[in-house]
Amino acid sequence: MAEPGHHEPVGGSAPTLQDVAQAAGVSRQTVSNVLHAPERVRAATRERVVEYISRLGYQPNRQAQALARSASHMIGCRIRPLTPGALTSMHDRFLHALAEAGRAADHHLLLFAAEDESTEIDSVGRLHRGGAADAFVLYDLTADDQRPKALLDMGVPFVAFGRTDTGADTYPWVDVDNVLGTRLAVDHLVNRGHRRIAFLGWPSGRTIGDRRAHGWHQAVESHHLASTCGVLDVRSEDSVQAAIQVTFRLLEHAEPPTAIVTATDTLAVGAMQAAQRWGLEVGRDLAVVGFDDTPTAAALELSSIRQPIEQVGRQVVAALLGTDEAGPGRRLLEPQLVIRSSSARPATPRR
Amino acid sequence: MAEPGHHEPVGGSAPTLQDVAQAAGVSRQTVSNVLHAPERVRAATRERVVEYISRLGYQPNRQAQALARSASHMIGCRIRPLTPGALTSMHDRFLHALAEAGRAADHHLLLFAAEDESTEIDSVGRLHRGGAADAFVLYDLTADDQRPKALLDMGVPFVAFGRTDTGADTYPWVDVDNVLGTRLAVDHLVNRGHRRIAFLGWPSGRTIGDRRAHGWHQAVESHHLASTCGVLDVRSEDSVQAAIQVTFRLLEHAEPPTAIVTATDTLAVGAMQAAQRWGLEVGRDLAVVGFDDTPTAAALELSSIRQPIEQVGRQVVAALLGTDEAGPGRRLLEPQLVIRSSSARPATPRR
DNA sequence: CGGTAAAATTTGAGCGCGCAAATCGCGAGG
DNA sequence: CCTCGCGATTTGCGCGCTCAAATTTTACCG
DSSP states (O other): OOSTTOOOSSSSSOOOHHHHHHHHTSOHHHHHHHHHOGGGSOHHHHHHHHHHHHHHTOOOOHHHHHHHHTOOOEEEEEEOOOOTTOOOOHHHHHHHHHHHHHHHTTOEEEEEEOSSHHHHHHHHHHHHHTTSOSEEEEESOOTTOSHHHHHHHHTOOEEEESOOSSSGGGSOEEEEOHHHHHHHHHHHHHHTTOOOEEEEEOOTTSHHHHHHHHHHHHHHHHTTOHHHHTTOEEEOOSSHHHHHHHHHHHHTSSSOOSEEEESSHHHHHHHHHHHHHTTOOBTTTBEEEEESOOHHHHHTTOEEEEOOHHHHHHHHHHHHHTOOOSTTSEEEEOOEEEOOTTTOSOOOOOO | OOSTTOOOSSSSSOOOHHHHHHHHTSOHHHHHHHHHOGGGSOHHHHHHHHHHHHHHTOOOOHHHHHHHHTOOOEEEEEEOOOOTTSSOOSHHHHHHHHHHHHHHTTOEEEEEEOSSHHHHHHHHHHHHHTTSOSEEEEESOOTTOSHHHHHHHHTOOEEEESOOSSSGGGSOEEEEOHHHHHHHHHHHHHHTTOOOEEEEEOOTTSHHHHHHHHHHHHHHHHTTOHHHHTTOEEEOOSSHHHHHHHHHHHHTSSSOOSEEEESSHHHHHHHHHHHHHTTOOBTTTBEEEEESOOHHHHHTTOEEEEOOHHHHHHHHHHHHHTOOOSTTSEEEEOOEEEOOTTTOSOOOOOO
8 A cells, every 4th residue: 555566465454355456456346256256257357356366465354254244154163171081082083074174165163162061052142143153063962962952942053963862853963873883893793703792881871872882782683692692781981990890790790701892982991901900811802892983092902983073074064054965964974993903803712 | 123022132133232222222332332341331321231231132243343343353273183193182172271261351263274384374374364363373383393483474473382493482382391291200200219210202303202301311310310211211103003112122121111201191002001011010010101191091090291281271362362461471381290000109129 | 500521422434345236338239 | 320238347335343533411610
């Protein structure tokens, strides 16, 4: 402005649509059209404008865009404090997946902290009314999660990663097929020759835990192992210490399992620890398969069920933006088994 | 609007300043004043306005505010894909700490994905010029990180968590005293009676790794253990497998260490694994102390140095917002030793 | 009871942009 | 040579808010 002739991308404050327009000798709206509806602009003009856009390093002001079209292009997402004791840090991967998926659609992630569900609901309401985010992502849903209904009532657009036990048909979600997950684990172990395959899970009541338990049940039955495995279903809270104790109970059984499928990597670590103290070598005397494929699993050579988080992220964003080609936005994605040495070898007969 | 008399917080589209003003029978600006400069408004008026604000569930529009005062109240932060092999990248805790700290100052976090440093720099430039974020947070700085200089050149406000080897006096940062960290670990082990304390670190070149190695050196010397420990300094890449191999080399030494201090939990896990395979019991025959206090450390009962991430988050935000009471915004925070059974017992003489 | 300063409140302008309607320019048709 | 039509481009307006300046009200004193 004060220095005609110069046009460095950096220097003063950010150039506006008007600045570019002036420089290119056209009107504001033409520049806007070049950006959003190029076909409306004559080729010659377009090229000239494009030239000045890049020369000035013009970048549309998000806030102004948001205000004008009353859509912030932001996706809100709570970040929760990590639960002490739990291994799973899905957060990382999930948030990254969301950010990545959003980027493709020119959306960014708005992160906010909240103590608990009810503060989260408040924050979401506030952020939404304040126009800070257009839509929200919910995750780590519990069986009777209050959030979906609350957001539905507030009229806030959202998509959940996971789903509640009831009412899941009233809102859009994306989930990983947990039942399939444990089934994959059991199938794999059966393939390796195991016949006594235990399940170490959460106490029932948690949706995810129940589904994972269910998958084990299904698989055991479909392989006609109910008679040998039926009793090998134990539960503990999601901590290493608790899992160790419970695993001991499994091992002192008259007919101990040769393999254990667990509902989380945390539990699997407990199982591995217990086995070692019991004098068993994991991978040789006892196979273990975890769930979630946390970094810890990789570090300890623990086989684990991996959730396709990146895919979840993409689907969630697609559902959020309505880019969703197919269906009602309720998708069940397939997890994958990652085989490591904790379960790679064929079963060796015991006792 | 279509239904005078009703005033539910939900329902139509979000109420504006004007709506509240009209309802309360005052002007736009008075409502604004009630919110931002209450002392300017007569008590009676203020109360009436406040009443209507809450009755209508009014929430200022962030985008409009941002536009008007040309400040988005957003803090930009890249989320990087998690590096495979590494146990945890602190992302979780750090992002949560930032979000939490920002909340107190009415700032939110804007997350964006970027492949590498140079794309990150581009994104930051774009976001900044686009007014999407006022300031940015950099983390995981490498010794010769290009980002600080790049942002400095672009005139983008930022604060780093960590610092480069050179030029760290040209930009604001917050860092954890890594030297102190390993020193704490060594001191603790000396207290437990250890005299041969090895260090298992990264190959030098990485700033953080070097500082952690340095702390071990310092402590070893200050305890006059240089003669016994001098050779017990080994390095490997940050993976469990590599650490196992290197630990074996330590253990086959003529005078093997009774304790190992590592530069990361990942390496510590390797050390623990190696010890077990060597027939040693961690915590009894060999003490191990990790670094970062990842969830894995807790799960495996591994002592570890814990970084005060929450505090870092608060300091970073304070520096970013200029809420910084003291000094030039370059702060070194103290890590803390978390003692678990991998190093709790007194040393037992070996061989 | 007028006059004045201070307090309380309102008005005007504009942040940068997108939408819709208005205007311009130009070649074809009469 | 004037008119019509259509693509290209421009103007007007408002999104919801903040800042600064203008205006009104209130309180106080002689």
